[in-house]
Amino acid sequence: MASGNREEEYEEKNVHDVYQQIASHFSSTRYKPWPIVERFLQSQSPGTVGLDVGCGNGKYLSVNKSVYIVASDRSGNLARIAQQHQPHSTIVADILNLPHPHSFFDFAISIAVVHHLSTPYRRIEAIQEILRTLRPASGENPGGKALIYVWALEQKSSRRGWDKGDAQDVMVPWVLKAPKSSASAEPQPQVFHRYYHLYESGELERDIEKAGGRVLESGYEKDNWWAIAGREDRK
Amino acid sequence: MKLLTANFLVCAVKSCKGSPAAFPLHLRDVELELQDVDFQPEFIRNIIPRVDWDGLNQMANELNFTNIPQTKPEGETLRNEQVLRDLHRLLLETQVTEGKLICGNCGHEYTIKEGIPNFLLPSHLV
Numbered sequence: 001m002a003s004g005n006r007e008e009e010y011e012e013k014n015v016h017d018v019y020q021q022i023a024s025h026f027s028s029t030r031y032k033p034w035p036i037v038e039r040f041l042q043s044q045s046p047g048t049v050g051l052d053v054g055c056g057n058g059k060y061l062s063v064n065k066s067v068y069i070v071a072s073d074r075s076g077n078l079a080r081i082a083q084q085h086q087p088h089s090t091i092v093a094d095i096l097n098l099p100h101p102h103s104f105f106d107f108a109i110s111i112a113v114v115h116h117l118s119t120p121y122r123r124i125e126a127i128q129e130i131l132r133t134l135r136p137a138s139g140e141n142p143g144g145k146a147l148i149y150v151w152a153l154e155q156k157s158s159r160r161g162w163d164k165g166d167a168q169d170v171m172v173p174w175v176l177k178a179p180k181s182s183a184s185a186e187p188q189p190q191v192f193h194r195y196y197h198l199y200e201s202g203e204l205e206r207d208i209e210k211a212g213g214r215v216l217e218s219g220y221e222k223d224n225w226w227a228i229a230g231r232e233d234r235k
Numbered sequence: 236m237k238l239l240t241a242n243f244l245v246c247a248v249k250s251c252k253g254s255p256a257a258f259p260l261h262l263r264d265v266e267l268e269l270q271d272v273d274f275q276p277e278f279i280r281n282i283i284p285r286v287d288w289d290g291l292n293q294m295a296n297e298l299n300f301t302n303i304p305q306t307k308p309e310g311e312t313l314r315n316e317q318v319l320r321d322l323h324r325l326l327l328e329t330q331v332t333e334g335k336l337i338c339g340n341c342g343h344e345y346t347i348k349e350g351i352p353n354f355l356l357p358s359h360l361v
Contacts, residue, residue, distance in 0.1 A: 005358060047281020049243060066275070068282055070243050072354075079351050086272050087327055089240040093354040097361060099247040099345075101258065 007118050014171070014195040015116045016074050022174050022192055023077035027057035036221055037111055038063050040147045040228065048106035050144075053095055053130055054113030058082025067107075072098065095126045100133045103235070108134060108146040112224070115150040115197045118169075120207075123197065127211035131231050138235035145216065147228050148208070153198040155223035168198045199225050236352050239326040241294055242286050246338035247345075247354040256340040259290040262297050265334030265347075272327045279319045279326070283308060286326070300325070 019026065037060055044050065046066040055061065055071035056078050062085055072093040073079045083090045093099055095113060108130050117123045127148065134144030156163040160172070171193040178187035204225045205215045218227035244260060251257040288307040295303045303325065304318075312318055336345040336352055343360065345352050 004361075008358070008361070046277060047285065049282070049285050066278060066281070068239065068278075068285075070240055074355070076351070076353065080349065083351060087275075087278065089237050091236070091240070091244070091352050091354060093247065094356070097247040097249065097354070097356055099244050099354040101243070101245050102252060104243070 007122060010118055011116065011195065014193065018174065018192045018194045019075040020077050022176055023075055023081065025176055027078065027081050030057050030059050033060055033063055034221065036226055037109060037147060037149070040109065044107050050107035051100065051105055051133060053098065053108060053110040055082050055090065058085050058090065060109060060111065061085035061088045070100070096122065096129055098129055098133060102132055103134065103136055105133045106135060106144045108144070110146065111149040112151065114148060115199060116195060118195055118197070124207050124211045127208055127213060131211055131213045131229065134231055136231045136233050136235045143230045145228050145230050147226065148204065149224050149226045150199040150204055151196055152220060152223050152225050153200045158223045162198060164200065168200065170196050170198060172196050236331045236347055236350055237327055238291065238294060238329050239282070239286070242290055244336070246340060246343060247356055248338070248341055248343060248360050251338055251340040254340040257338050259294050260336040260338055260345070262294060262331065263335040263337055265298065266332050267298070268330045268332045269328050270330045274320065274323050276316065276319045279322050280313045283313060283322065
């Protein structure tokens, strides 16, 4: 698994380390829940149990307090910020090795996370790992559902301006303003670069199917592709 | 880490996940703290059916909690406010702030710091 190690190191440097360093600034810019995610969480029945994989600052943990969510993030600094949202709970974990039982959870969300994995194989593996934790359908009971969001290549009107035909594997800068100091020199902002794979139309659905999932609903919302998926297999 | 959360956790190592010995994880060297969480009787009533009661009992034993019902409360028992309040305290308000979670299958130890367990694996276990 030499190549797996190399990819892990790449993501360590170009995704995980960056989030550790920008955690508190990143968090202060992430407070508005996206409407489709909000709707998905509010539609879960009271007493159901779900996951928020790659929870960041935990902005989705305040949406529904009648369900129980175990939220995880790769960044300890973000997990600490997310911890404040009762009654839910936060852990540090990797999307490719989630510490959760098979076939148990009623729902899962993974918002703006899968696009940080640096090869097609690892992105499919990540989706597989989420689907593994969901309850399969059995008899009359529908199975658990996962809502997955990824950044879209097609976002011509965004400030990034990418569109169909552009490179899909990109480094995206995060500008961290230096704190004002008493020194006379203007403080230099620090720039961090995060790796992203920009999804093209139809690609998320294909990845979900390759991961053994069934797409139940999918669409485009504000520069992102999203899909709601269940497991293809039944109990 | 709440005890309710521990009920939804297994070892992160792939080959351990199907193993009965990987659940529940064993608590060692723990520091506990009571943390106020709003009491919602409906939440407790709804969540109990999703709790693995043997797993909860085993964990409670390791913490020397002795007054846990031996069988999962259901039906009328879940209308009793005192029962719900006790369960609320046990599942949501009892926090493991420091300590270790140990897999009974592979023996790997996960550290809990400031209430957050860390499940990142060293590269030889991935």
